[in-house]
Amino acid sequence: MVRVITQETYDEIVKENMEEFEMSPEEAIKEAIAQFEAQGVDLSNIIKDLTLESGDKHLVSLTVNKLKELCKRNKNDDKDILEQLDALRVECKKDIAHRVRAGKDGAYSILIDLLDEKLRSYIQKENKKDEDLIIKIFKTLASLMDSQPDLLEQKGVDLIKSTLEKVQNENILIEALKWASVCCVKHEMNRQRIYAKNIGENLKILLKRKGSAKLLSESLQVIRKMTLDDDVRVEFGKAHEHARELGIQLLEILTNLLKENTKPPEVSELMLTIASLLVRNELCALVAEHSGGLLFTVLADNYDNVGVIQQACKLITALAGNDDVKRQLVKSGIVPIIVSLLTRYSSNPTASTLTLKCVAALTLREPGHSKEFLENGAPEAIIECLKIHQDVASVQKNGCWAIRNMVARCREYNTKFHELDIQSILDRSYDKFGKEFGFDVKSALRDLECEVKLDEQWTGKGVQMQQ
Numbered sequence: 001m002v003r004v005i006t007q008e009t010y011d012e013i014v015k016e017n018m019e020e021f022e023m024s025p026e027e028a029i030k031e032a033i034a035q036f037e038a039q040g041v042d043l044s045n046i047i048k049d050l051t052l053e054s055g056d057k058h059l060v061s062l063t064v065n066k067l068k069e070l071c072k073r074n075k076n077d078d079k080d081i082l083e084q085l086d087a088l089r090v091e092c093k094k095d096i097a098h099r100v101r102a103g104k105d106g107a108y109s110i111l112i113d114l115l116d117e118k119l120r121s122y123i124q125k126e127n128k129k130d131e132d133l134i135i136k137i138f139k140t141l142a143s144l145m146d147s148q149p150d151l152l153e154q155k156g157v158d159l160i161k162s163t164l165e166k167v168q169n170e171n172i173l174i175e176a177l178k179w180a181s182v183c184c185v186k187h188e189m190n191r192q193r194i195y196a197k198n199i200g201e202n203l204k205i206l207l208k209r210k211g212s213a214k215l216l217s218e219s220l221q222v223i224r225k226m227t228l229d230d231d232v233r234v235e236f237g238k239a240h241e242h243a244r245e246l247g248i249q250l251l252e253i254l255t256n257l258l259k260e261n262t263k264p265p266e267v268s269e270l271m272l273t274i275a276s277l278l279v280r281n282e283l284c285a286l287v288a289e290h291s292g293g294l295l296f297t298v299l300a301d302n303y304d305n306v307g308v309i310q311q312a313c314k315l316i317t318a319l320a321g322n323d324d325v326k327r328q329l330v331k332s333g334i335v336p337i338i339v340s341l342l343t344r345y346s347s348n349p350t351a352s353t354l355t356l357k358c359v360a361a362l363t364l365r366e367p368g369h370s371k372e373f374l375e376n377g378a379p380e381a382i383i384e385c386l387k388i389h390q391d392v393a394s395v396q397k398n399g400c401w402a403i404r405n406m407v408a409r410c411r412e413y414n415t416k417f418h419e420l421d422i423q424s425i426l427d428r429s430y431d432k433f434g435k436e437f438g439f440d441v442k443s444a445l446r447d448l449e450c451e452v453k454l455d456e457q458w459t460g461k462g463v464q465m466q467q
Helices: 007-020 025-038 059-073 078-092 096-104 107-125 128-144 154-166 170-184 188-195 199-208 213-226 239-260 266-277 281-291 294-301 306-319 323-331 334-344 349-363 367-375 378-388 393-407 411-419 422-447
Strands: none
Touching (some): 007 025, 059 107, 078 096, 078 128, 096 107, 096 128, 128 170, 154 188, 154 199, 170 188, 170 213, 188 199, 188 213, 199 213, 199 239, 213 239, 239 266, 239 294, 266 306, 281 323, 294 306, 294 334, 306 334, 306 349, 323 349, 334 367, 349 367, 367 378, 367 393, 378 393, 378 422, 411 422
16 A cells, blocks of 8 residues: 655655754755655655745745735736746646645635636626736646646636636637646546536537637647546546537537648647547448548548558548448548558558558458458558567557458458468467457467467356256
8 A cells, every 4th residue: 555645744854864964955855765765655746855945835835825915915916926827837847746735735726716806807898908817827727737637626617618608819718728628637527527517519619710720729639638538536437428429519510620621730630539529320420421532632631641640540440430431431442542551651650550450440340341451462561560560569459450350251361361471470479468468369360260279268167057
């Protein structure tokens, strides 16, 4: 079990080392860290340097206190408040320990109250002088809550909603969206609370707005954050429900935006966002209906851009979840393009992983598709990727899936893979990654009719059944 201590305990030990053992600050810190680590204490949330000022206070604590006093004493003194916001943001960016300290000192409540007041004034009067201050508050909140989204409460959720609903200023909207994204990472309840405010409608309006590329990018990031399932504290999240409902609301708009933005960086983010929402058959069909030959245009325009190609492969894989759409893609001529991409970017492990996954998705339960891939040189391209990336688990695993799906219903294609010495390649993969995905390797070997030892997963105990 991990042990934890307070910041005060750590500071006391460092001071004790300096005063009683006459150590230098550097020696005292080094000794304290070694002492606590030997006891199994987690120091990740502890400020380890000894930049104590004004008695026993760390600089981050002093900054929070100054900001608090300024807000109480003279709320119109925006210049001093701006200075303290900058100072607090610098402290928060140092590490998680500084952010935790600021949170414990009440920085979140101070910032939220200040933001509430300034937003009300801005919305009612559209007071331009508050614009810079509101932007700085949002930036500071995002820095403070990076990796500690637990600070968000209902008032913060309400401020996100009111900003997206009532503010037109592009710069303020961008910072509000950035803060919303930070709040959603690894925090299921935050996502649910923000989503419950019908943020999908606000995002829909922002996507329709002909604004800057930055505003589009931040809107897309919030959409993707809403579909995450990364909070280990929650057994069942609502990532699927969020993706489905956002897909119904936004996919047509996103597909139209993709038609207008076929060049990076917008094209990559749009494809990634669309792929994250394709969790249902009807949503895949909706995108296919509105996109036409759009994917071919994107691939042709960005053939030399590996980043765009990677996102395109993700989108094709997601669309292939619908069998009818998958058949349309193959019928329209996607197979030779995929094989060409697999060959061209065989030296890139990420591109190889995603393209192999694409091959696996397009050939799943489709013997006719497997034949097309075989005729277009897919076996050679797959084997080349497996040889180049012998130590990359994702390439080896997706390669096994691609091979298995190609031959599972077409055993006549096994000969081609055997000619390329597939057994030795997969045997080597099993030796290295057997514990991680040995079943996938053995499944590919089995369907290739290679020699493979299958483990008996369950055996009876030989107990006679009673009549």
